[in-house]
Amino acid sequence: MNFLANVARSKGDPKIVSSGPSVRTPADRMARALGWFSIGLGTVELLAARRLTRALGMRGREGLIRVFGVREIMAGVMSLSVDKQAGLKSRIAGDGLDILALLAALRFDNPRKGNVVLALLMVGAVTVLDVRSAQDLAVQHDPKRGRRRLYPDRSGFPKGIAMAKGAARRLPSRAAAS
Amino acid sequence: MRALVWHGKEDIRCDTVTDPEIEHERDAIIKVTSCAICGSDLHLFHNFIPAMMPGDIMGHETMGEVVEVGGGVNGALKKGERIVVPFTIICGECDQCRRGNFSVCEITNRNKALAEKIFGHTTAGLFGYTHITGGYPGGQAEYLRVPYADRTHIKIPAGMTDEQALFLSDILPTGWQAAVQCDIEPTDSVAVWGCGPVGQMSIRSALLLGARQVIAIDRIPERLSMAEAGGAITIDFDKESVVERLNALTDHKGPDKCIDATGMESHVNMAQPATLLDRAKQMFMLESDRPHVLREIIYVCRPGGVISIPGVYSGFSDKIPMGALMNKGLTVRTGQTHVNRWTDELVRRIEEGQIDPSFVITHRVALEQGPEMYRVFRDKQDSCVKVVLKP
Numbered sequence: 001m002n003f004l005a006n007v008a009r010s011k012g013d014p015k016i017v018s019s020g021p022s023v024r025t026p027a028d029r030m031a032r033a034l035g036w037f038s039i040g041l042g043t044v045e046l047l048a049a050r051r052l053t054r055a056l057g058m059r060g061r062e063g064l065i066r067v068f069g070v071r072e073i074m075a076g077v078m079s080l081s082v083d084k085q086a087g088l089k090s091r092i093a094g095d096g097l098d099i100l101a102l103l104a105a106l107r108f109d110n111p112r113k114g115n116v117v118l119a120l121l122m123v124g125a126v127t128v129l130d131v132r133s134a135q136d137l138a139v140q141h142d143p144k145r146g147r148r149r150l151y152p153d154r155s156g157f158p159k160g161i162a163m164a165k166g167a168a169r170r171l172p173s174r175a176a177a178s
Numbered sequence: 179m180r181a182l183v184w185h186g187k188e189d190i191r192c193d194t195v196t197d198p199e200i201e202h203e204r205d206a207i208i209k210v211t212s213c214a215i216c217g218s219d220l221h222l223f224h225n226f227i228p229a230m231m232p233g234d235i236m237g238h239e240t241m242g243e244v245v246e247v248g249g250g251v252n253g254a255l256k257k258g259e260r261i262v263v264p265f266t267i268i269c270g271e272c273d274q275c276r277r278g279n280f281s282v283c284e285i286t287n288r289n290k291a292l293a294e295k296i297f298g299h300t301t302a303g304l305f306g307y308t309h310i311t312g313g314y315p316g317g318q319a320e321y322l323r324v325p326y327a328d329r330t331h332i333k334i335p336a337g338m339t340d341e342q343a344l345f346l347s348d349i350l351p352t353g354w355q356a357a358v359q360c361d362i363e364p365t366d367s368v369a370v371w372g373c374g375p376v377g378q379m380s381i382r383s384a385l386l387l388g389a390r391q392v393i394a395i396d397r398i399p400e401r402l403s404m405a406e407a408g409g410a411i412t413i414d415f416d417k418e419s420v421v422e423r424l425n426a427l428t429d430h431k432g433p434d435k436c437i438d439a440t441g442m443e444s445h446v447n448m449a450q451p452a453t454l455l456d457r458a459k460q461m462f463m464l465e466s467d468r469p470h471v472l473r474e475i476i477y478v479c480r481p482g483g484v485i486s487i488p489g490v491y492s493g494f495s496d497k498i499p500m501g502a503l504m505n506k507g508l509t510v511r512t513g514q515t516h517v518n519r520w521t522d523e524l525v526r527r528i529e530e531g532q533i534d535p536s537f538v539i540t541h542r543v544a545l546e547q548g549p550e551m552y553r554v555f556r557d558k559q560d561s562c563v564k565v566v567l568k569p
Contacts, residue, residue, distance in 0.1 A: 009233065010201065012201030012202075013198065013315050015195060016194075016195050017193070017196060019183070019185070019191050019193045020191040020192040020549070021191065021549075022185065022189050022191055022549075023188065023553060024188060024189050077461060077462060082187070082188070082224045083457065083461060145560065146559045148399075150399060150400050150403035151400055151540075154407045155407045155408050155537065156378070156407075156534055156537035157385075157533060158533075158534050161385070164382070164385055164386055164409070164533070165385055165388065166386070167386050167532050168383075168387050168388070168527065169364070
């Protein structure tokens with residue numbers, strides 16, 4: 001990676017010799033991984049809705065699966081953006097909808113109920129990851145972290161505000177470039 | 179040497195890199211003694227401004243000691259001199275430089291073709307600020323190569339400390355230019371949106387230039403307290419309506435002059451659906467900027483007033499109320515800062531004790547802590563307003 005980064009540099013520009021640790025935290029990495037997972041799953045739901053409904057004994061619900069696919073892709077894009085927390089929250093809401101849809105398919109007369117149970121377990125596991133990541137990110141980005149203090153003594157005017165007010169009223173002329 | 183290097187969105191690392199070398203006879207190398215993280219560096223941290231590449235060194239607020247000069251510097255700089263490096267690289271010879279429009283220097287951007295495709299014309303080369311503006315390595319590093327160093331420098335008078343001088347590189351002249359562009363009259367109410375470092379400098383500049391009242395708008399208590407310390411009346415937009423309060427403070431006429439020191443990442447507020455829409459569009463790359471503050475300014479500014487925009491916008495903004503802008507006869511002034519146009523005067527004002535820009539510094543850390551401080555600054559943790567890095 002560093003080799004590729006260095007290729008674009010001009011002769012006199014510094015080139016990377018060795019990289020320090022990334023400022024990305026495990027929570028950031030997990031959010032990115034879940035974002036890509038979401039996009040992948042959404043694409044499958046969108047393009048292979050019929051196969052999925054067949055595997056889960058949910059024939060006739062292809063439209064619903066495609067809508068879920070679009071939702072997954074949008075949540076994935078959000079999770080990959082700077083607003084990861086919003087993305088993960090939308091994923092958690094989506095997990096809830098997935099679980100409801102799967103529970104509705106968990107009927108005694110469904111010949112594929114084994115697959116439905118498997119899918120429920122997988123969604124449950126991913127939900128745990130989503131919730132955990134959202135919690136970690138909330139702590140990480142909390143503006144209340146660190147000391148809180150006000151700055152009532154930082155006027156920036158060594159001679160006081162009264163002396164500063166209007167002190168530069170005469171506008172300067174442009175600096176000559178010569 | 180060590181340097182803060184951009185590796186991708188929200189991924190800045192303190193890397194070991196090769197030392198910079200003199201590449202052109204007008205170059206100089208400085209040993210960096212102080213540098214700072216700018217609010218506009220956060221746009222790069224978030225990868226909202228295109229054309230960053232992995233391996234780019236961050237930073238455009240830098241000062242240090244000259245350690246090497248090229249043969250073409252012609253005595254303009256000598257080894258051992260202390261200089262502040264303006265964030266705009268200037269040739270001093272092109273038509274725009276001769277007019278004092280240094281931030282649109284026609285010569286120094288080494289990726290002119292890219293800038294011309296995006297902006298229609300080239301703008302000046304900038305340190306550590308994407309390949310659209312030349313892809314020059316930035317100054318959050320132990321050493322910095324200064325191109326066109328015979329013109330791209332501000333000499334520091336003896337007796338002036340690093341912390342007093344450092345912000346001549348960007349935020350002090352940026353706040354100053356924002357206020358000067360307002361043509362402030364003694365009867366004017368000046369409203370400043372955003373109490374980050376540039377907003378703080380704009381508030382002080384408007385006061386120095388004689389505004390009747392300066393009104394500062396933000397939501398972060400520590401930033402509002404700093405604005406109040408600088409003589410501003412404050413509005414916390416989480417607690418009160420900006421429009422109603424501004425009307426109350428200006429006899430329902432609106433502020434005469436408005437300064438947008440927020441730029442493309444204005445705060446998203448659940449009570450303002452437009453801000454949610456902007457954020458969603460930005461996330462899905464349907465809009466590059468979140469111009470909520472600009473819309474609000476156009477709405478509240480007094481007819482015939484002036485809008486000054488030092489806040490950085492990168493590309494495309496939706497739903498700008500052009501009807502209000504046109505019918506109210508508002509004047510809009512903006513631009514990257516023509517740093518060297520203002521620095522002689524600002525150096526004098528610092529020397530005379532009219533202003534001491536070091537008031538804004540809240541964190542002083544070693545360069546190695548830089549990556550973490552990007553997070554702290556971005557999330558407004560630990561009451562952070564301005565971070566100075568010591569290589």
